[in-house]
Amino acid sequence: MGRLREIARENSFKTAEKKILIAGGGPAGMQAALGALERGHKVILCEASDSLGKTLSYSDHIEFKQDIRKFRDSLISRIENSQVEVRMNTAVTPELIRNAEPDLVIGAIGGEPFIPPIEGIADNNVLYAASMHQSVAVPGNKTVIIGGGLMGCEEAIALAQEGKNVTVVEMTDSIAGEADSGLKQMIDEKIAYYNIPVLTGCSCMKITEEGAIVKNKDGEERMLAADSVLIAAGVRPKDSETNRLRDTCYDLGIDFIAVGDCKKTGRIREATTGGYFAGRNA
Numbered sequence: 001m002g003r004l005r006e007i008a009r010e011n012s013f014k015t016a017e018k019k020i021l022i023a024g025g026g027p028a029g030m031q032a033a034l035g036a037l038e039r040g041h042k043v044i045l046c047e048a049s050d051s052l053g054k055t056l057s058y059s060d061h062i063e064f065k066q067d068i069r070k071f072r073d074s075l076i077s078r079i080e081n082s083q084v085e086v087r088m089n090t091a092v093t094p095e096l097i098r099n100a101e102p103d104l105v106i107g108a109i110g111g112e113p114f115i116p117p118i119e120g121i122a123d124n125n126v127l128y129a130a131s132m133h134q135s136v137a138v139p140g141n142k143t144v145i146i147g148g149g150l151m152g153c154e155e156a157i158a159l160a161q162e163g164k165n166v167t168v169v170e171m172t173d174s175i176a177g178e179a180d181s182g183l184k185q186m187i188d189e190k191i192a193y194y195n196i197p198v199l200t201g202c203s204c205m206k207i208t209e210e211g212a213i214v215k216n217k218d219g220e221e222r223m224l225a226a227d228s229v230l231i232a233a234g235v236r237p238k239d240s241e242t243n244r245l246r247d248t249c250y251d252l253g254i255d256f257i258a259v260g261d262c263k264k265t266g267r268i269r270e271a272t273t274g275g276y277f278a279g280r281n282a
Contacts, residue, residue: 017041020282021102023092023245025052027268028260028275029108030075033084035279036106043084043279044100048091048109049134052076055110055261056268058133062158064186068268094248104255104282107245108275111235111261116146120207121231129155129232140227141165144212146204148175152232153187160194167197167224169204169214204229237262 020036022029025047033045047054053076059068079086090096097105113128115121127137129151141164145152148170156166168175168191175198176187191198199214206213211226242262249256257278260271 018103018282019101020044020104020106020279021092021097021100022046022106022108022279024048024108024110024260024262025079025086025088026055026108026110026260026271027053027072027075028110028271029106030079031272031275032106032108032259032279034075034078034082035276036282037082037084038280039282041279041282044087044102045079045084046087046090046092046096048089050089052079052086052088054134058129058154061133062154063161064157064190065154071268092245094244097245097248097254098252102254104257105245105249106275106278106282107242107256107258107262108260109238109241109245109262111265112238113231114233114236116204116231116233118146118204118207123207123209123229125209125226125228126207127228127230129230130235132230139164139230142211142225142227143167143230144169144224144226144228145230145232146212147232147234148172148198148200149232149234150176150179150183150187151234152230153191155230155232156196157187157190157194160196167199167226169202169212169224170198170200171203173200175200235261235265237265 018041020041020043022032022045033043036043053072056072059065113130143166145156145168148168153176156168159166176184201217202214204212205215207229212224212229215221242258246256259275259278
């Protein structure tokens with residue numbers, strides 16, 4: 001009787017195998033895949049691009065982001081050595097969902113660069129920090145960075161280390177405000193070491209072929225000459241794409257969970273934790 005009770009108890013903790021379809025091979029999507037695999041589910045991970053973890057590709061270009069590089073490479077290695085079915089160059093579409101017939105779809109398609117309403121922002125000399133390293137775009141030797149958050153400051157330091165001339169423009173009174181104390185100190189020290197001009201309390205009014213026109217709190221405008229203007233205004237969720245996936249699942253009677261930046265933009269830690277538990281609790 002004792003052994004029968006043990007077997008019954010073990011069986012009570014087992015989860016019926018589900019088919020989990022994950023849209024997006026970024027950090028949140030990979031963690032979701034690993035979490036679902038731990039529960040014994042069949043996992044299909046689809047990535048629209050040609051490589052996993054592409055949203056963290058900026059870490060290859062920023063010297064002091066080696067911890068992010070190691071973390072990304074570790075996740076990729078774990079996925080490649082697991083039983084997760086990986087489909088590269090495959091965007092999750094309504095048709096794919098219908099054909100795959102999953103029990104659950106986890107949306108981890110990430111975010112997209114936030115485009116502030118600045119005149120001239122569609123010009124050819126404008127780049128976006130949030131997606132720059134996922135393409136072949138390269139800032140010029142003289143670059144104005146619009147946005148002095150953590151993203152903008154890290155890119156400024158990386159460009160300065162390459163010997164390029166960089167100026168940071170930030171609307172608020174301080175830079176890298178979202179960074180923890182240790183990281184903030186390092187950012188401040190490197191900004192000072194490379195003598196990077198930082199204009200706080202300034203807004204970009206217009207972008208031209210010659211550079212960026214900015215205005216301070218007193219209403220004074222000045223032209224910052226530049227070869228390129230790098231927008232580092234953060235990212236926003238891909239609401240329309242995420243809602244399309246959600247609506248498709250709803251129509252088919254399939255559960256849907258959004259994780260990472262397509263749910264709410266935030267730090268890597270929050271995205272990966274949310275992704276892991278979405279898969280683990282499936």
